[in-house]
Amino acid sequence: MLDPHIYRELCAIVGTENVAVEKQDLICYGYDATQMEFLPAAVVHPATAEEVAAVLRLANRCCFPVFPRGAGSGFTGGALPTGGGVVLVTTRMNRILRIDTENLIAEVEPGLVTEEFQIAVEKLGLFYPPDPASLKFSTLGGNVAENAGGPRCVKYGVTRDFVMGLEVVLPTGEIIRTGTETYKAVVGYDLTRLLCGSEGTLGVITKIIFKLLPLPEAKKTMLTIFDSIDGAARAVSTIIGAKIIPTTLEFMDYATLQCVERRFNLGIPAEGRAVLLIEVDGDSDLVDKQAARIQELIRPLGLVQCTIAKDAAESEALWKVRRLVSPSLRDVNPHKYNEDIVVPRSKVPEVIRRIETIQRKYDIPIVNFGHAGDGNIHVNVMINKEIPGQEEKAHSAIREVFQAALDLDGTMSGEHGVGLAKQPYIEMELNPAQIRTMESIKLALDPNNILNPGKIFPWKGINHAA
Amino acid sequence: MLDPHIYRELCAIVGTENVAVEKQDLICYGYDATQMEFLPAAVVHPATAEEVAAVLRLANRCCFPVFPRGAGSGFTGGALPTGGGVVLVTTRMNRILRIDTENLIAEVEPGLVTEEFQIAVEKLGLFYPPDPASLKFSTLGGNVAENAGGPRCVKYGVTRDFVMGLEVVLPTGEIIRTGTETYKAVVGYDLTRLLCGSEGTLGVITKIIFKLLPLPEAKKTMLTIFDSIDGAARAVSTIIGAKIIPTTLEFMDYATLQCVERRFNLGIPAEGRAVLLIEVDGDSDLVDKQAARIQELIRPLGLVQCTIAKDAAESEALWKVRRLVSPSLRDVNPHKYNEDIVVPRSKVPEVIRRIETIQRKYDIPIVNFGHAGDGNIHVNVMINKEIPGQEEKAHSAIREVFQAALDLDGTMSGEHGVGLAKQPYIEMELNPAQIRTMESIKLALDPNNILNPGKIFPWKGINHAA
Missing domain, CATH: 3.30.43.10 (Uridine Diphospho-n-acetylenolpyruvylglucosamine Reductase, domain 2)
Known part of the structure; x- marks a missing residue:
């Protein structure tokens, strides 16, 4: 009350x-x-x-x-x-305040929906690359607060890389500007990037200045199916080793493929064990050249099928396979824990192998897909909470998945953040000195611990009456 | 003692x-x-x-x-x-600890010289783009502490954009790791980027994990001379508006041109008023196509001369013009204040006009060159300290130059930082709430104000006996 x-x-x-x-x-x-x-x-x-x-x-x-x-x-x-x-x-703060086509910057309010912003800038021939899966409803303020990612980050970087400046209300109620309208700027501490990914604990974002890019002239989408996880993973390293950084390198494991195929009957070859959805963008001649080169490079790696989209409609059809993943997961089990570990790109096959072992140990289905280009795998632990013990099993399995990522020089989260869900595990990744340093920054900016208290850290701070 | x-x-x-x-x-x-x-x-x-x-x-x-x-x-x-x-x-901490060619990352110690690192990764077909002018002697630890820039930042971003993680000794003497070996990582506050550009006041960097890129296959260098500053500035906007982001877009004004020509007799056409040194890199077909397109785009903008290098030796000859700038400045006057303001790209002609007015007002030579692609102009106020009153005039002129940059939505510094030299001016750019926020972070991490005290802010903190 x-x-x-x-x-x-x-x-x-x-x-x-x-x-x-x-x-x-x-x-x-x-x-x-x-x-x-x-x-x-x-x-x-x-x-x-x-x-x-x-x-x-x-x-x-x-x-x-x-x-x-x-x-x-x-x-x-x-x-x-x-x-x-x-x-x-x-x-309610959802306006585009300006799009400056000459300086390739835009100023927006935090409540603007990500996709609405993307559509608006693309109409002007400009490009805002970050594309979290939630882009049809997530807001840009939330994207900045969580430092959102998405498939295109392998080439273009994450939300942070597009934030030039902010207007922020500090926890004390002071309004400040951070950053500038110029990409280069080194006067004082980088409060802009400190706020990116701070999950709403250090300030309320009320305006954002984004950097934009020219909209790429063309893109080329390829759906490639491999006879092993290793083949798909080696394809990722081989492509990047050949100096091609695709826009997206989306990965789906066998369990994911089975889910999609069972529900939608797309005719995925039976020997398919892993999929890479590859997209390149840029100059129109270059994307053709790169697509041909990619095909040549990955053929010896156990390639079962390779479909290259000829136009936007065909590209959309290929993306459909990826988009059908989430709706088809519920057939496995009704409840999902969606984790988003990251490991160095070359260690994706090893982490997938370890997850398979964890799956067998706990006997609960784990479905893996995600952004192989930057080693960011969405690990979906599928359970039925009605079955006694499954929830506990899931938490134990998740702890082991996180440990596997950390053992392989990775992180528990590439996109989703800590919030409450990952708080029980945070001490697996951050040691007391790191947590103490972060808490001291929180207390410096929010001495009464008013703003989003109890998030990220296992906070032992001030209690509030509701 | x-x-x-x-x-x-x-x-x-x-x-x-x-x-x-x-x-x-x-x-x-x-x-x-x-x-x-x-x-x-x-x-x-x-x-x-x-x-x-x-x-x-x-x-x-x-x-x-x-x-x-x-x-x-x-x-x-x-x-x-x-x-x-x-x-x-x-x-003494100057080793390359590893270069991981598969994951495109490197781990180095802070005392490593920037260019030595670049040469080492280029031998492996990899690329570390940040290229501060001091790269032959500056260290990577210093580059991170200052968030160094350079000509190539217009396409590739600044030092911060390549730092994935750090080992840092906090002011209290605790050693922590920040960031990870993966580009996506959102567990806890972004201490990595908070430390980038903190000018050695928040921690001593003892290891750096850098992100690398594949080395571009080809590059093309063009020296273009315009009959007006406006022409050169419009060339910058026109090129980027045509969706070409060059690797570098280096600008030299008339005063700079005169310095170089007077000393080195390069045969720059008399009607030349501004130079753009343009370089594109990437796929070899694409750079040819882009160079041709750039020439076509800038021809109507008062182009007096356009030289395209055919090979590496010719490219080196064109860069010579840019490299001769610094040694020839001393002919103007023996003492230099080298400032590095930034304005949004489209406002470069306006800020140059305002600087010309300031120059006339104080009657001291001001020579402008720099990175037009990101609006980062090196403003060189040339004086002779032997002449009474010149130093005071220079400081007044610099204050007005900063004010011009700020009035045009820019910043006092894109690359050099605040340190001591810009401290007297910092309150022109940052208001008390911003400074208080930054100081509170400094004190949270360095309660005894031991580490590099008295820098950046007009610090009213603890005094120490030497």
């Missing part, structure tokens, strides 16, 4: 119509793409940085936690209102 | 032969590429992270400042021992 005094103050800041406190209005701001649920005490929908700042100043004065939220499409609970408190939704 | 007790402890840590306290040995660690000079109390040359950590723990215990230093080639005094104290030189 929200203190009536706080309710009145929130209404004074954002307007009564932009404050929700009734249970039916709160429920849908208590969950995200994880399977966790919480109930906030209130939800506010500010329209400006000044309103966000006023909410945070009130939170510091009255000591309640604030949980910033975009579309709530996160996979690790970064936007969940764990301690009750106030959910601060950014979706 | 160093306390004999501290001297003994330093000798116990790094060995007597790696501690200097005699004035003749200290002098050369008291200056850098600025014209400022200081004298440290001692210089130590550690060989390992453990030795660096022990020096920093001693500094915390005995309360003396520590100034990390690579090659001392910085332009803003970031390595200068302002408060006496101990200079910690990283040049």
Whole structure:
């Protein structure tokens, strides 16, 4: 229950119509793409940085936690209102403020949906590469807060690589600008990149200046099927070794293939054990040349089938195989833990082998697909929670999957972040000195621990009454 | 004078032969590429992270400042021992630890010279693009600490974009790893990028994991001369607008041209008012196509002369024009203030016009050249300090140049950082809330303000006895 005094103050800041406190209005701001649920005490929908700042100043004065939220499409609970408190939704701040075609930059508000932004810049012949799977509903503020990735990152980099500057409301309620409108800029500490991937714990993003690229002239999509995981993995190294960095190098293992084939009957050859969906983009002559060269390079590696799209419609048909993965996974088991480990590219076959061993040990299906070009594998542990013991088994299996990634010089997460979901495991990756350093930065910026408290670290900080 | 007790402890840590306290040995660690000079109390040359950590723990215990230093080639005094104290030189830690050709990463020590690293990776067909002008002597640790740039950044990005992880000794003497060996990684705050460009104030870098690229197959160099600054600037926008991002787009103004021509008689046409040195790299067919297209695009923009290099020797001859700039500047006046403002690309002509006005107002020569592709202009204010009043005039002119850059949505520094040299101006660019936020991070990581104190911010912190 929200203190009536706080309710009145929130209404004074954002307007009564932009404050929700009734249970039916709160429920849908208590969950995200994880399977966790919480109930906030209130939800506010500010329209400006000044309103966000006023909410945070009130939170510091009255000591309640604030949980910033975009579309709530996160996979690790970064936007969940764990301690009750106030959910601060950014979706009213969803404008494109400008697209500067001469300097290839754009300024947007955080609530803008990723795909809407991509469409707008592409109309002008420009390009915003980061493409998280959630791009049809995720917001750019959320993308920056989580440092979102996607298939195209192997060539173009992650969200961080496109953020030039921010307007941020600090946890104390101060509004600052970080970065500049120029790509080169070295005056003071790089607060821009510190905020990228800080999962809404260090500030509320209220404006973003993005770097854009010219839209590539052409692209070429190839669906390649191999008779072994090793063949597909060697194809990745061979292509990059031949100085071609494709836009995407999407990988699907045998379990994934079986799921898709069982449900959709695409006619994938029976001897197929792994798929690589390869796309190159750029100059139109060059993409043809690269596609031909790739075919030549991968033929000796156990290539079973190679289909090259002749046009956009054929390309779309090839991408369909990749897009059908998620909907077909539910046939395996109703509940999914979607992890996103990363290992150095050359170690993908080894980590897949280790995951197969883990799967056999716990006897639960694990389906692997993802971004082989940067070693980022989505490990989907599929269980049925109705079956006693499966949830515990899943957590043990996930711990071993993380350990395998770490043993191979990788990380627990390439795209999803820590949030709440990976918090129980964070001490496997970060040692006490690293965690202490990060916590000291959090406390330096948020002395009352108001903003998204209890996330990322196993935080032993201040408790708040909801 | 160093306390004999501290001297003994330093000798116990790094060995007597790696501690200097005699004035003749200290002098050369008291200056850098600025014209400022200081004298440290001692210089130590550690060989390992453990030795660096022990020096920093001693500094915390005995309360003396520590100034990390690579090659001392910085332009803003970031390595200068302002408060006496101990200079910690990283040049003994200069090994390439490994180059992983399959995963395109390398691990190096901070004292390695930039160009030595580039040569080593190029022998393996790999590529480390950042190319600060000092690359023949600057160290990679210094490059990371300053987030160094260079001509090739317009296409490839700055040093930060190639740093995947670090080993760092925190100011407290704790050794931590940041980042990972994978490009995608989102577990915890991005300490790696926070340290990039922090100018040696937040930690001593003891290992660096770099991302590498495949070495481009071919390159094509073009020297283009225009009859106006506007023509050259419009060429930059036109080329990028045509979806070609050259590797370099180096700009020289009329004053620069005159300097070079006066000294070296290269036969630059009399009607030439601005030069663009353009280089494209990549696939060999593509670079030919791009060079031809660029020529076609810029012809209507007042192009006076366009020379395309046919081979590496001709390319070297064209680059000579650019390389002769620095040695010929001294003919204008003996003392140089080399600033490195950045403005959005389209505002380069406007900022050059404003600089011309400033030059006329103060009646001191200002010579401009630099990286037009990313709007990063080196503004060289040339004076003779023997002439009374010139130094004061220079400082006033520099303040106005910075103001012009800031008025045009730019920054005071794209490559050189703040250090000491830009500290008097920092409040023109950063407001009190931004500075307070940065200072709070410094204090969170360095509670005793031991590491490179007094740099970047007009710091009102703890004073140390030397």
